[in-house]
Amino acid sequence: MTNLDLFAPPPPPTGPGVLDRLLKVSRIYLEPGVEEHLRGREILARFPDAERVPVASHQNIPGLFGNEGNAEAWNRIKGSTLVLGVKKTMSFIPNGRSCDFIPPSTANGCVMSCAYCYVPRHKGYANPVTVFVNIDRILASIRRHARKLGPKTEANSVDPRYWAYDIGCNSDCAADAALSDNVRDLVRLFTTLPNAMGTFATKLVNRELLDYAPKGKTRIRFSLMPQSKAKLLDVRTSPISERIAAINDFVAAGYEVHLNFSPVVVYDGWQAEYDALFQQVDDVLSPEAKAQLAAEVIFLTHHAGLHEVNLRWHPKAEALLWTPETQEAKVSQGGGDNVRYRTGLKGRLVAELKELLARRMPYCRVRYAF
Structure with a gap:
């Protein structure tokens, strides 16, 4: 039985959409097989006037990825282009x-334009969102994987009870949910798995997710940074105050809600701005939200290739992100060649931020910080 058999389709959306200001699709690239899937046909029906361009592969689109001249059109491409693919590898x-x-992704790329995002490092000079339409196969692979794992018998820093799957590692699920029902299907899937939960970080407040009935089996991590820097770095995202204001509602709707302080960018006065941010959060959260709260802290990791692309469309961001005098080369957990704050300095910075957080929000445990 497929997920689409298990769950009735939602009613058609009414009123303005959460992505209306961000995405007006005029061109859709689609690889072979997309229209054979119900989800592919549903997405195409949402954009009947968009030009359809068949391509051999969603990963290799001539004139889009790898075209250096597209860097200056970074946001225009994000706001007008959609790629539809069929996920091949279920790893x-x-x-x-x-x-x-990290399970097989249902999307990669994003309609938003955070200057530090790692996904464009793998795509080249354009980073529109790609949605995978074979959702039934992806859901089935997660179900099989969780079944083979069995119960989680030993608690860890991720979660004490459930095996947690990050369903938004390569995209922002709150934005993806406005494009298709893939995220809805994933949230509903985890309510049927006794030993597993979903999780994703987001910078977009999409209140349509409040109707998904997650039953405590999906964890949303709202990403936060001081608004003065979010205006520069979190391009095309929801304002920080809006993200904070949404936390109580998502907790009440049955989500577990954590905070994602990522990336933490160091600049003159960063301590005072984070102290004010923590106080802002504390002033807003309900007792119920505070009781279940936890956070992850990730200091900035950057990349020379992304730095060069950003210089073409957003050089002001790079003045803050690219600081060779405080950074050193680093091989990431995934094997990539990146840069991070220097050893020794970074340890002191992490400790300093954790002290600020503990003083303003002592109830907020830190799951990990690096």
Whole structure:
């Protein structure tokens, strides 16, 4: 039985959509097989006037990825282009930080334009969102994987009870949910798995998710940073105050809600701005939200290739992100060549932020910080 058999389709959306200001699709690239899937046909029906461009692969689109001239059109492409693909590889990557496993993604790329995002490092000079339409196969692979794992018998820093799957590692699920029902299907899937939960970080408040009935089996991590820097770095996202204001509602709707302080960017006065941010959160949260709260802290990791692309469309961001005098080379957990704050300095910075957080929000445990 497929997920689409288990769950009745939601009613058609009414009123303005959460992505209306961000995405007006005029061109859709689609690889072979997309229209054979119900989800593919549903998405195409949402954009009947968009030009349809058949391509051999969602990963290799001539004139889009790898075209250096597209860097200057970064946001225009994000706001007008959609890619539809069929997920081929159903791999599960162990993680141990934000989740236990990264499952096969239902999307990659994003309609938003955070200057530090790592996904564009793999795409080149354009990063529109790609949605995978074979959702039934992805859901089935997660179900099989969780069944083989059996109960989680030993608590870890990810979660004491459930195997956690990060369903938004390569995209923002709150935005993806406005494009298709993939996220809804994933949230509902985890309510049927006794030993597993879903999790994703987001920078977009999509209140349509409040109707998904997650039953405590999906963890949303709202990403936060001081608004003065979010205006520069979190391009095309929900304001920080809006994200904070949504936390209580998502907790009340049955989500577990954590905070994702990521990336923490160091600049003159960063301590005072984070102190004010923590106080802002504390002033808003309900007792119920505070009782279940936890956070993850990730200091900035950057990349030379992304730095070069960003210089073409958002050089002001790079003045804050690219600081060779405080950074050193680093091989990431995934094997990538990146840069991070220097050893020794970074340890002091992490300790300083954790002290600020403990003073303003002593109830907020830190699941991990690096």
